[in-house]
């Protein structure tokens with residue numbers, strides 16, 4: 001791979017897309033020659049000085065990705081979703097990102113079937129493309145296995161962490177692994193989602209070593225939630241796919257169930273996604289994806 005500093009200034013083709021307004025700058029890298037430094041990612045994600053996005057996704061053939069984990073998935077998936085958060089940090093997974101990545105692969109003719117796989121740092125994810133009742137293309141992604149982070153502690157106490165937001169009292173929370181880390185808070189009845197000031201990072205205690213995404217959830221009805229999220233490496237975003245899955249699974253766990261017949265509806269500020277628990281402790285995320293612009297960026 002070429003060092004980013006050796007080629008400065010560089011021009012990069014990009015596509016801008018979003019999944020329920022969780023937005024991404026996609027950087028096609030068909031030859032596996034683009035080395036995105038954290039500063040390049042931060043520039044592309046910058047909403048004023050750059051293009052703007054919650055994350056940056058390099059679209060690279062699995063075998064040319066330069067990532068041994070991805071190369072190991074090459075027999076199952078042709079393309080690797082090389083995901084970075086807006087601050088330049090690397091993330092294992094992005095649920096909304098997989099849908100936008102899938103939409104890009106289909107638009108470019110890089111995947112033509114309705115079912116295909118994507119390589120990620122959190123393993124191979126299987127995508128199914130269909131049309132929803134309103135005639136919109138729907139992307140369903142098996143996010144794979146999920147787990148409670150501290151099952152024993154959670155079973156003893158009903159929660160395994162405390163989350164504090166600004167002036168509010170610390171709230172009990174549940175930590176889940178969806179390939180990336182999540183901490184879910186069910187809002188107490190006397191608080192509304194709109195009351196939370198998420199300009200400042202919520203404090204999680206104990207603080208996870210690798211950081212965490214924090215979801216705040218309020219039931220809307222049976223199998224129906226509303227959620228806000230503070231994403232690791234970004235800040236508050238308008239949606240988070242793995243976060244929506246974590247929120248639905250946490251609410252199901254708190255309700256004492258392992259019901260697999262309910263598809264959860266999760267309303268986020270940017271739209272609605274659907275979460276379906278699958279057998280074998282796996283979970284599926286469904287929703288829309290949009291590709292809204294194509295261009296060329298000049299990196300400083």
Ligand SMILES: N[C@@H](CCC[C@H](N)C(=O)O)C(=O)O
Nearest residue numbers: 091094095096180240241242
């Ligand atoms: N928005 C994504 C999650 C992106 C990564 C996350 N910020 C992390 O650091 O784990 C989603 O839709 O899942």
